[in-house]
Amino acid sequence: MASELVEEFHSLIPGTSDDPYATFKRLRDNAVFYSDVIDGWVVSRWSDVSRALQDTEYFTPMEAGSGSSGIYGRTILHMSGEEHRKKSAILARRLRSPKRLGGDIGELIRHIVKASGNALPRNPEPADVKELFTSVIPLEVIGELMTMREATAFPDWYHQIVAASVSNVTGDPAIHQRGVEAREDLFAWLEPEIIQKRECPTEDLFSDLCTIEYEQERLSNSEIKSFCAFLLSAGIETTDRALVNLYRELILWPEQWNKLQENHDLIPSAVAEILRFRPPVQGAVRKTRQKAELGEVQIPEGAKVMCLLGAANHDQSIFENADQFKVDRFSDNQRAQFTPAGDNRAFGGGSHYCTGSLVAKLEMEESLRYVLENFSEIEFSGPIPKEVGFYLRSSESLNLILHPKETNV
Secondary structure (H helix, E strand, O other), X not given: OOHHHHHHHHOOOOOOOOOHHHHHHHHHHOOOEEEOXXXXXXXXXXXXXXXXXXXXXXXXXXXXXXXXXXXXXXXXXXXXXXXXXHHHHHHHHHHOOHHHHHOHHHHHHHHHXXXXXXXXXXXXXXXXXXXXXXXXXXXXXXXXXXXXXXXXXXXXXXXXXXXXXXXXXXXXXXXXXXXXXXXXXXXXXXXXXXXXXXXXOOOOHHHHHHHOEEOOEEOOHHHHHHHHHHHHXXXXXXXXXXXXXXXXXXXXXXXXXXXXXXXXXHHHHHHHHHHHHOOOEOEEEEEEXXXXXXXXXXXXXXXXXXXXXXXXXXOOOOOOOOOOOOOXXXXXXXXXXXXXXXXXXXXXXXXXXXXXXXXXXXXXXXXXXXXXXXXXXXXXXXXXXXXXXXXXXXXXXXXXXXXXXXXXX
């Protein structure tokens, strides 16, 4: 690979690029390469990314080091085999249950979406949609699911922990230290909460973590803390960013907004499409278990492998007209895009596919449904907000003017 293209990739890492997807295209044309800046191998083609995520014989999640998810402590992200299957089932019994998603969880999400949506200012006053809507929904949903409503008062903890996780690809020590301090504050807050839940469990996800047994053993206190740190951080941050990306693109592609206004049945497809087109999480890190070949390149044992999910999701060999945002792209198979069987790599792939993907799907669908039912038009209240970020990518703010439908005035 030409050194110029490697340097072009390195220029993306500060997260200031207006268009990383142009670089991703050139990277896909040149397969796999080593980056000394991230101290790892970079893969961008859909086929290579998918194999690194799915082939557990050769690849495993990274538990420590720059760009890993080690900041949370040991979670299902770092487990494999039977242990991963059984412990992830503790989360899946609630977060992936069709009965729960169609019942109490769905009702909870609709209530939170409606309450936060009704509080939005209507035109001519601009609305800070990120602060008042897209951030509120996942924060309150996870707080309610875990009956940890007080924990929603500390969003700064979660931002610092996420920043020190996979997005800290260069291992910045200051970012890592802030993440460690936030994690320790969260863990200290959780300690008495865990004791109380063990003694008096209730019907919630937090109680599941504290009481359900795995091979006649409960999760340890340290495991519960790690699971909670991961759920409270990643679950909030990614859905918030995905919703910001969704409304930004619907304004930039007005014909797609009109298509949704005419046919609300396309809402699930539109949600799947924004996750493909502008995934909030742009990468996933793995480590080689043994010497492996990707893209005709030999990667040594124990090496870091960075999978560029955003690049894979724009691979023309898988997605026709990949650089176009089309809300009906997945109209025939939208549900598959939220499972390991789908082509969309926004939630990863293989056995470590995101357990909370169906909850995120429902949050996004209900949010979009509310906006379509209540507003005839949405527009930026100033300049187009810029997308920023390398590993986690979205606009930092979203100030919009919301035009209510006449029937709702």
